[in-house]
Amino acid sequence: MAVIPVDFQLCFIFILLWLFSLFCLSAFFFKKSKGPQFQDCCLPPSPPSLPVIGHLHLLLSVPCYKSFEKISSKYGPFIHLRAFSIPIVLVSSGSMAYEIFRTHDLNFVTRDRAAPIMEKSILFGSFGFVSAPYGDYWKFMKKLLVTKLLGSHSLERTQLLRKKELETFRAMLFDKAAKNETVDVGIEMMKLTNNSICRMIMGRRCSEENGEAEQVRGLVTESLSLARKFLIASTVGRALKKLGISLFEKEIMEVSQRYDELLEKIIKEHEENPNKKEDRDMMDVLLEVFADDNAELKISRNQIKALFVELFIGGTDTSAHTTQWIMAELINHPEILKRVREEIESVVGKTRLIQESDLSNLPYLQAVVKEGLRLHPHTPILVRNATAACKIGGYYIEQNTTMIINTYAVMRDPDSWEYPGEFQPERFMVPPSNRNELALNYIPFGSGRRGCPGANLGYIFIGVAIGTMVQCFDWTINGDKVNMEETGEMTLSMAHPLKCTPVARINPLASFESRIP
């Protein structure tokens, strides 16, 4: 027994020495020299680093958007870091975000430079659309997403499906009010968004009755908790894989397998029983391309599955969390809630219920949603890769640098926002021309070619849910104020999920009778 620790220490020292020599060799042999056009510029400023691992310790602290904000407030809004020999640039200002997403968009259009480490996985694997490099496959899928699912025409066509889900949501709230029961806003919003997206992309089949929507919800929650582990694995995992160490692979593959089984079942159902031409959903269209040997672009079954997984993850949790934050802000700011309600009553009236088509006539409600997204961005960190070396803000960016854009810090930058930590929707009632054109200070949906294609759907989900909760109910909580403490690793969540009790303001039966069809 006594011999084991000695062996372990020796092994550890040996591994460290090996890592160190690998690092020195790679720095010596593979360091690229700057092109002549960059000779006059230097790398962005950098905090002190440790031998071998560089700034890895800074990248691993939790929650990362907070620790990155701290580093930036000390060393500036544009800093250079290194994890082993991987160059990383941390961005926390709107003007630098503008250069990345607008001026140099094409250079930063790919998220991660190397193929994802879990090639065989549906989740975070090499089949995904979100991680796909900019090329024919990404362009094809993006076009399909916009024309068949998320563009304004498609959203109009699927309005009725979402209306049914909103009715279910509203009925659930009236039921809770009648029983004086508490609502977990995040969980109920997950059901609303998940059911709506399942119906929109897979038609009637993924329904509550056969439990598939419920399974998808469970998988989405598990996937989100794996997201940070995946980021660590894809950043340092490449180096460790060379040493035969696979980070988090088992956990990720297990969740991936369950998605695979569920989606295979749904795909088979579609293949055996396709929708009529006029009712075709996105799954029908993708399967048609899959089966067509002469199609312009060949797509695989795994690519279809990975896209659906990404839509479930990207489309449900984002809107659910944001709605929860906004409702919490409204409960803590009764004067703002009152103003939203007055606006709804003056535009929608008192005899019918708010619906999607009202949103464009409710600017204050829209401002409330925008302010909620600014203060509580679901995705506080965006990752992009520099395809080629370039110059940003006068600094040299090496080829293959991983760019980390801290949207949380950008949208709370005191140089761009007055009282950045305050919930003040009025700031969005000012016409956009009054804001700085050359700075991207508002990026809850990212920006550029890789910006979120679901932003309009997100605004709809949140707008109608908040509108319904304000129009039909008063809300009570335990205590005076909602606790707004944050938690989360890669995503921003409430440390104490919002639980509140609805008190009906209107007679649901009367309003249902006078509802406009």
Ligand code: HEM
């Ligand atoms: C409040 C709601 C939402 C928020 C806050 C949000 C946020 C984001 C963000 C920050 C990105 C990364 C953008 C970038 O890198 O520049 C993104 C990408 C994406 N989002 Fe959303 N999103 C929301 C709703 C949705 C919905 C409803 C869908 C679809 C059903 C969706 C689908 C996607 C997809 C497919 C991408 C990847 C785009 C690409 O790689 O080209 N999102 N979203």
